[in-house]
Amino acid sequence: MFHRLVPVALLSVLALAGCDDGTTTPTETAETTRPATASASTPGPSATPSPAVVMPDLRNQTFHEAQQELAGLPGVRVTATARHKDVTLPKDHGSWRVCDASPRPGTLVTADDTVVVELAKQAGDCEISHHGYLHETNDPAYTPPQTQTPEPARTPTSAPATSKPAGDTLITCSDGKQGYACTSNGHPVVDGQFCPSADHDRTLKATNGTMVTCSYDPSVKPYRWQ
Template sequence: MGVVATAGAVVLLLTGCEETQPKASSGKPAATTASPAAARMPDVIGRKFTEAEAAVREVTRNGAVEARSAYADVELPPEHGEWEVCFQTPAAGTAVTAGAGAELSLVAPGTACPAQAGATLGKKPAKTPTAKPTVTAKPDAKPSAKPSAKPTTAKPTVRVTPSKESGGGGSVYYKNCAAARAAGAAPIRRGEPGYGKHLDRDNDGIGCDS
């Protein structure tokens, strides 16, 4: 700093001695505090319910966890801690808030998960094979309804061995002419049935002619 005296006045010259002061900022300083990351629903599918419930409660800060059976026709028992999770709501990775609830669908140990929650596990009863009715084969030929012809009563043929006395032409033997006349056979010619030499006394070929 130099001092110069001119006309009874003292002028102070300031050279190279300026003091630098920080300028006041008109705005407020920007906040640098980072917001906490949003909580995400964990992936609990395939876990036992006990483990899954604990994981969900940790994220949701003790939010309600509802358990239900994944099959509509299977009742969830009171003790289901060993049951496995098949479906979860909200889905894994979904942002959740404190106290948010969750729903887990479970299946019994050793049971496969259904294609979708609420499916039916019960198997349909096996169909009983229906026996086909036995078809009785019809006979090829229908029995004749008409009765057979009445049997004809044939008169028995009486064969009488001709005696040696007969002429060989008869099959009937008459003891005498009285018998031949009684039978209406007289007179009897040689060769006719019943002719016999004992009936032809005159040996003219006609028996019982007189």
């Protein structure tokens, strides 16, 4: 029985001797090489910010085309508005044209931005603006043009073009006859003949070469060359 106890005692001594010279036991090694558990306070990976993209030029595109192009900017919100103050944007405005957009083309935008597009029914309407109004008459500052009242026609008081002042040269009147001067009704001035009321107080040269005046003659007729 003594012999059986010796090996056991010897092993115990050797185990104690190993602790004294600084070596580690298998149990101690397992504990020291165990990986550390991450603390609850250790921060996780930071969220990647949304990348900024360049705002495209949407002018002259339809609103539907602009929506398709802006679909490539994830998270960007799109708001449509009418270009002019006197125009109401219809519910179905997909075919309306983009006049302008904000932010401007070439500006960096992110998912937190809102793109506002101004629309007009036709591309040509984008260039029209009467203080922000499409129709000039809707502009509060519009003043209608004043209509001018035409002047009444004046009754000519002078002799017609066929009548010429007295002179030394015979002329042909509108009746085809010659004289030194013509009456207002187109006849040569003849001394002693009746004269039109339109020639009253006119003095012209008669066919006999004398100067006569269309004046009142109560003996025969109201007016006569005399």
